Amino acid sequence: MDKTIARIRERIRDGNATVVTAEEMPAIVAELGEEQALREVDVVTTGTFGAMCSSGAFFNFGHADPPIKMEKIWLNDVEAYGGLASVDAYLGATQKSATREESYGGAHVIEDLIGGKSVELRALSTGTDCYPRRTLTTDLLLENLNQAIMLNPRNGYQRYNAASNSTDRTLYTYMGMLLPNGGNVTYSGSGLLNPISNDPRLRWIGSGVSAFLAGAPGMVVGEGTQHSPASGFSTLMVTGDMKAMNPDYLRAATMKGYGVTLYIGLGIPIPVLDLETVRATAVRDEDIFVDVIDYGIPSRSRPSLKKVSYAELKSGFVELNGEEVRTSSLSSYRKAREVAQLVKFWVEKEILPVCLPTRRIDLQKSAMPLRETVQGPRVLDIMDRVVISIGEDEEIRTAATKLLKGETNHLPVVEESGRLVGIVTTYDISKAVAKPGKASVVRDIMKKRVITTTPEEAVDVAVRKLEKNNISALPVIDSEHHVIGMLTANNLGRLFGRWLK
């Protein structure tokens, strides 16, 4: 059967088109079969509503009198990038307020503008012959801006890995709160409603194609940043006019311990022109898999704990290490459904014209890690290599003497073989002296749960451990658990001499 985009558009114009959401499609194909579904269904609509950090907007403020070349720009104390001509700026969603930190950021400015609230613009300039003015402060509404064009470098992730945490402390990440010891799993994404999951070979989603963006009729620009189709993580760059947006489909948010982000509703209609499209849009949650990534490992290549489908994630529980673990979605499936329904309505009403891409999106790419030419400092670069340690059976008095002599506050406790078994601090000894009890040897007063580092670990990661645990030293251990050094707060001072010139 020859189905063309022109024919679909004609049917939409005549009010005869069949437009369905991607959620309805699996049942339609199961009932009618692929051939019949191809004849019946003209357009499948998709939708997603989740945190999309890589978002922002371009503004043009208009010229002041006397004119100013805005070099430093703040909107409600959130800095916008002003290195664009004189009165243009780009505001990023995750930019934090200079005064309110995590509780307010670029996303909130965007939401406030769309919600009709007044926003304070502050700008500084060095002054030029053509732009003599140096400072400017004014209150603006969205309608006062010449342009407010949302341009999101990376939205609509095809899918996103789920998150868990194998460590024994709670983590606060952009994937939400991760309970210790794999206590929960968080995920994001609308699964079978996701735009790219319904067009994984990007045959219909490409440059120039219509997209619902935060309540406005917008457009796909092309591939998004970090687009990585080869690994199943395609992304899209999308744009839309902020003046047409609706606060119901755009929400600023704060992820505790991570920062500000922007929740956005995004939906794309997919014309059903061949059998491959019928099959692709019949995708089910059971067919879309992601890894559960261990965010407890502070490295780029975090290990996967297991593969799960969106069907499992959405069921509320996944099995992890033989236990039922509760899941939390960070994106809103209810809102994603609303978006897909609205896209359906907008397609029928020709608010979102169904069209073919003017340029196809690359399908081979794979995102590369950053090439780092200068390695940051590692623990071995600054650690103390002379280690004063003590045995478990030594007297507390001996420990005290060693601490005094070594001019240190921490004594790693080691077995005969050299393995680390505990740590004693001046605090532990003071306590033992102040409240004499049964304790007589080091074993009685040492802390057995020792937080350690390794020589290869990045200093930044080790510093995070010190901060998080409110401690001032870390034994540096090798693969045999032998103490080969100590990293103390004092060592960090060396960074300034050697690394931070």
Next chain:
Amino acid sequence: VKLIVTFSRKAGRKPIIAQVVKDTGVLINVERALIDSSEGEALIDIPDESCALVKKRLAELGASVRVPEEVITLDESRCIDCGACISICPQEVFTFGGDWKLVVRGEKCVLCGRCIDICPQGALSQKEKAEPNSSQGC
């Protein structure tokens, strides 16, 4: 029924709750407790029919007892039904309804505050109950 028990530890470190369990035979579930060197506060859960008995014995032992006046409250206009709160709640207060709308069962809540902290939309807060419990809950 849930009760908040506060007691001073200045008079000594008496095991008040254990004593009440022993004396009354009522099984007390301690859902949350914060005890420091001078005072302590515990949120306990007991069968409704034993409420009066337990309250009386707690009072005799010097503890003060009150019904929690606050309850976890969802600002529906702010909530986007994401579900971030679901897996982190120790009491399973939050679930999805059939239409993926967030359902809050406040009666199970022990006011630990975790969800208030992490809600991306800041839609959860601890507020006074609209209708205060009559007759102190029992």
